Amino acid sequence: MSGDHVFEENGAVPKTLRVEIRCLVPPTEEQRGRLRKVMAAKYGVDPEDVELVIRKDPSAVDGFNIFVGDDNYDWSTLGRIRQFRKSVQALPKEGEPEKMVSLLREDIASFRLNTGYQQVGQVISVGDSIAVIEGLKDVVYGEIVLFECGIKGMVQDIRADGSTGIVLFGDSVDITEGSRVVRTQRTAGIPISNRILGRMIDPLGKPIDGGGPINAKKYYPLERHAPSILQRKPVSRPLATGILAIDSMFPIGRGQRELIIGDRQTGKTSIALDAILNQKGKNVVCVYVAISQKASTVSRIMRILKETGAMEYTVIVSSSADDAPSLQYIAPYAGCAVAEYFMYHGRDTLIIYDDLSKHAVAYRTISLLLERAPGREAYPGDVFYLHSRLLERSAQLSDEMGGGSMTALPIVETQAGDVSAYIPTNIISITDGQIFLDNELFYSGQRPAINVGLSVSRVGSAAQTNIMKKSVGSIRLDLAQYREMQVFSRFGSEFDEQTRTLLKYGEGLMMLLRQTNRSPLGLWQQVVLLLAAQHKLFLRVPAKLIPRAKAELLSWFGNTHSTLTLRAEHEKLFSEELKAKILEAAETFFNSHPYIER
Numbered sequence: 001m002s003g004d005h006v007f008e009e010n011g012a013v014p015k016t017l018r019v020e021i022r023c024l025v026p027p028t029e030e031q032r033g034r035l036r037k038v039m040a041a042k043y044g045v046d047p048e049d050v051e052l053v054i055r056k057d058p059s060a061v062d063g064f065n066i067f068v069g070d071d072n073y074d075w076s077t078l079g080r081i082r083q084f085r086k087s088v089q090a091l092p093k094e095g096e097p098e099k100m101v102s103l104l105r106e107d108i109a110s111f112r113l114n115t116g117y118q119q120v121g122q123v124i125s126v127g128d129s130i131a132v133i134e135g136l137k138d139v140v141y142g143e144i145v146l147f148e149c150g151i152k153g154m155v156q157d158i159r160a161d162g163s164t165g166i167v168l169f170g171d172s173v174d175i176t177e178g179s180r181v182v183r184t185q186r187t188a189g190i191p192i193s194n195r196i197l198g199r200m201i202d203p204l205g206k207p208i209d210g211g212g213p214i215n216a217k218k219y220y221p222l223e224r225h226a227p228s229i230l231q232r233k234p235v236s237r238p239l240a241t242g243i244l245a246i247d248s249m250f251p252i253g254r255g256q257r258e259l260i261i262g263d264r265q266t267g268k269t270s271i272a273l274d275a276i277l278n279q280k281g282k283n284v285v286c287v288y289v290a291i292s293q294k295a296s297t298v299s300r301i302m303r304i305l306k307e308t309g310a311m312e313y314t315v316i317v318s319s320s321a322d323d324a325p326s327l328q329y330i331a332p333y334a335g336c337a338v339a340e341y342f343m344y345h346g347r348d349t350l351i352i353y354d355d356l357s358k359h360a361v362a363y364r365t366i367s368l369l370l371e372r373a374p375g376r377e378a379y380p381g382d383v384f385y386l387h388s389r390l391l392e393r394s395a396q397l398s399d400e401m402g403g404g405s406m407t408a409l410p411i412v413e414t415q416a417g418d419v420s421a422y423i424p425t426n427i428i429s430i431t432d433g434q435i436f437l438d439n440e441l442f443y444s445g446q447r448p449a450i451n452v453g454l455s456v457s458r459v460g461s462a463a464q465t466n467i468m469k470k471s472v473g474s475i476r477l478d479l480a481q482y483r484e485m486q487v488f489s490r491f492g493s494e495f496d497e498q499t500r501t502l503l504k505y506g507e508g509l510m511m512l513l514r515q516t517n518r519s520p521l522g523l524w525q526q527v528v529l530l531l532a533a534q535h536k537l538f539l540r541v542p543a544k545l546i547p548r549a550k551a552e553l554l555s556w557f558g559n560t561h562s563t564l565t566l567r568a569e570h571e572k573l574f575s576e577e578l579k580a581k582i583l584e585a586a587e588t589f590f591n592s593h594p595y596i597e598r
Contacts, residue, residue, distance in 0.1 A: 242520020253463025255396025262437030482506020
């Protein structure tokens with residue numbers, strides 16, 4: 001234990017070291033001499049420069065409780081009991097009584113007292129899940145501290161007057177002014193292992209699904225530096241969502257950050273869940289982070305994932321709306337730590353943050369309670385850094401780093417479609433594109449309600465397979481032209497044949513892109529639909545019958561042309577010969593079904 005904890009304001013060790021001794025029975029002269037020598041050796045001063053201040057304390061039975069500034073050496077009976085209690089708490093909570101007694105005997109036999117050193121402070125005010133303490137001058141930002149009642153907190157505000165603002169991870173009812181608080185010298189983290197797959201945990205890593213303990217021993221930090229440029233490589237591998245509109249026009253690559261943005265109840269979470277369901281059998285670990293969601297909503301999501309078999313490769317990190325703002329604040333960092341753990345073990349991961357607008361509100365609440373100066377929309381000035389340091393951790397790692405990846409799909413809620421609000425613009429500038437869900441499209445029955453004009457993927461075709469690139473064609477441009485012509489068509493003007501064909505084709509494309517929840521499409525299915533649409537084969541079908549024609553076309557292909565479907569699914573290079581065979585088979589289908597308009 002070094003003696004670099006007690007300093008004067010200019011940083012120098014004081015000439016006289018003040019040592020406060022709290023005890024029930026004052027030390028003898030011999031004991032005082034030994035104490036002077038011990039403290040002088042620890043702090044690098046002469047024994048003559050050690051000033052002993054004796055204070056009577058009934059709690060320090062049979063021993064001494066020594067304070068040197070913030071440093072505490074608890075050599076009392078109470079201190080020994082605290083040390084032993086920590087040792088016993090490390091024992092498993094469940095098990096056979098005989099085994100528990102045996103473990104307890106072993107723990108008692110092997111128990112050894114340490115020096116009792118710790119840095120301590122005391123609470124000067126507490127309320128609204130925030131505690132302000134004095135002391136602990138060496139504490140660092142983000143460090144976990146422990147209150148004497150057992151509640152943990154995290155340092156969030158280090159002030160010039162020497163006080164420290166702490167956010168609490170629990171009910172503050174047992175914390176009062178004068179309560180004792182000690183450093184743990186550890187930053188926030190969660191226990192993690194491969195056994196966490198298939199479980200729902202809280203932001204502190206505790207299981208909340210009733211499935212028993214996870215027994216994870218590795219401690220992974222919530223905050224970690226993002227991979228450097230040299231540790232990354234370009235995003236080039238697709239992460240298919242199974243949603244035709246996204247995979248064809250706004251492809252997502254492994255290691256990308258694609259924002260899902262839109263008003264409340266427009267299908268943002270449904271897109272994220274479909275992306276998780278589509279990873280089945282693809283060796284991708286999925287993490288769903290629920291921030292300030294209703295417990296019933298999270299339970300419904302977990303039930304869907306279990307029913308579809310997706311929970312086997314998924315972890316849910318949940319901080320409900322009833323939790324303290326501090327838990328809602330660390331929830332996305334906990335989820336990121338889980339995904340990062342698997343990424344650095346060479347796995348591909350997908351993480352959903354649902355949603356970061358609620359996360360920003362939780363951080364705003366904490367900041368205002370800590371009396372930080374409010375800025376735009378009452379958010380603190382570092383709210384951009386709040387999300388940038390989170391999303392920058394998503395990456396495609398280089399082969400030297402194991403080649404793992406973390407793909408992030410953050411969700412942000414807008415008000416009345418206002419994408420120019422503070423938090424949406426912040427996150428748009430951090431991410432590699434956005435999928436914008438439109439109210440008008442949603443209420444007109446278009447699901448998913450993706451606005452083609454406002455959505456973009458900055459990775460683009462670099463994250464598409466060769467066959468998908470060749471199959472898409474000009475569909476996105478055709479949709480943009482259709483939306484433009486649709487505005488003019490509302491005036492009821494007469495149109496020429498070419499314009500009427502364009503409007504019918506565009507309407508058919510919109511119907512083709514409609515997709516129900518929990519029905520992801522495979523690559524071959526998307527290729528068949530795109531090629532048929534690109535060559536105007538769906539023009540023969542009335543718009544209202546296109547969903548039926550789409551389903552029957554895919555079923556017919558799967559039953560009668562399995563060789564073509566396998567080639568479309570697995571061939572790396574697109575060939576004109578394969579394209580011609582798919583179109584020939586599609587032509588045969590459209591010529592043989594009764595709902596076709598001839």
